[in-house]
Amino acid sequence: MFRKSKRAVSAEFFEKHQAMFRCPLCYKTMAIIHFQSLVCGNGHCFDIAKHGYVHLLSNGSRTKYDQTIFAHRRLICKSGLFDPLYAAISGIIWSRHPHDEPIRILDAGCGEGSHLSNLQNRINRIKPQAVVAVGVDISKEAISYAAAGYSDAIWCVADIANCPFSSRQFQFILNILSPANYSEFGRLAADKGLVIKVVPGQGYLQEIREILYQGSGKQTYSNSRTRSRFNKQFHPLDVVSLRYQVDLREGLIEPLLGMTPLSWGTSRERIEQVLRPGLNKVTMDFDILIGSARDERWD
Numbered sequence: 582m583f584r585k586s587k588r589a590v591s592a593e594f595f596e597k598h599q600a601m602f603r604c605p606l607c608y609k610t611m612a613i614i615h616f617q618s619l620v621c622g623n624g625h626c627f628d629i630a631k632h633g634y635v636h637l638l639s640n641g642s643r644t645k646y647d648q649t650i651f652a653h654r655r656l657i658c659k660s661g662l663f664d665p666l667y668a669a670i671s672g673i674i675w676s677r678h679p680h681d682e683p684i685r686i687l688d689a690g691c692g693e694g695s696h697l698s699n700l701q702n703r704i705n706r707i708k709p710q711a712v713v714a715v716g717v718d719i720s721k722e723a724i725s726y727a728a729a730g731y732s733d734a735i736w737c738v739a740d741i742a743n744c745p746f747s748s749r750q751f752q753f754i755l756n757i758l759s760p761a762n763y764s765e766f767g768r769l770a771a772d773k774g775l776v777i778k779v780v781p782g783q784g785y786l787q788e789i790r791e792i793l794y795q796g797s798g799k800q801t802y803s804n805s806r807t808r809s810r811f812n813k814q815f816h817p818l819d820v821v822s823l824r825y826q827v828d829l830r831e832g833l834i835e836p837l838l839g840m841t842p843l844s845w846g847t848s849r850e851r852i853e854q855v856l857r858p859g860l861n862k863v864t865m866d867f868d869i870l871i872g873s874a875r876d877e878r879w880d
């Protein structure tokens with residue numbers, strides 16, 4: 582039996598949503614042609630890759646990540662460490678979404694895609710096909726890994742400072758443990774659209790932090806500067822703080838260390854200390870900042 586390639590299936594999906602795209606080079610509207618490329622009115626052409634994502638950066642990106650980090654992240658995300666966070670965010674989206682339209686969610690800085698995919702699945706369990714999920718990351722390797730693992734989403738290699746989408750397209754813009762570009766988020770948010778940013782709280786991975794940074798003054802962390810920047814940019818609606826402890830079953834500490842920048846630049850000796858038996862619980866601590874991209878008082 583004839584079976585469509587992943588590229589062809591993705592091209593159909595892209596075509597259905599092609600109206601949301603704009604060319605990252607000249608800002609003209611775009612369309613899918615020949616079920617293989619996204620092309621703008623000026624002929625700038627971006628091909629759909631075999632795994633079903635589209636690469637919309639004019640220059641290649643160099644990032645510090647490699648495949649091992651993505652594998653580690655996926656393992657950690659699938660192991661349930663983030664499940665309470667996913668439950669909280671999907672609850673926020675579901676309770677605040679406009680009920681008469683599909684929910685368009687952009688995850689800006691989506692990495693290997695597990696956060697977005699998990700949230701999409703949770704919401705679609707309440708109402709099938711409710712979500713159009715779009716993930717953007719500057720790392721080609723991350724997006725390739727995302728597209729290979731998760732269908733049913735639009736995955737784009739792109740710069741979050743110059744997203745390849747027309748203005749006011751998204752009801753929700755997620756930015757989870759990742760750098761932001763607030764002016765671009767403001768442009769992309771639909772009327773009454775919300776920006777949801779997740780930042781680590783003071784207790785995030787504190788058990789690991791204490792060992793790695795002992796005596797360096799870096800064991801404590803404050804997100805107050807990030808929060809005040811967010812509140813200046815958007816009309817703050819709510820902050821949901823979430824703190825819980827998870828059991829670290831065997832084999833999870835190393836991926837957890839590997840997936841965060843925590844251990845970069847730390848001595849091997851300190852890392853060995855973290856890996857020693859004994860560390861079997863770790864604290865997850867997040868603040869979920871919810872802001873309105875357009876101040877509703879002015880609408």
Ligand SMILES: [Zn+2]
Pocket residue numbers: 604605606607608609621622623624625
């Ligand atoms: Zn163009």
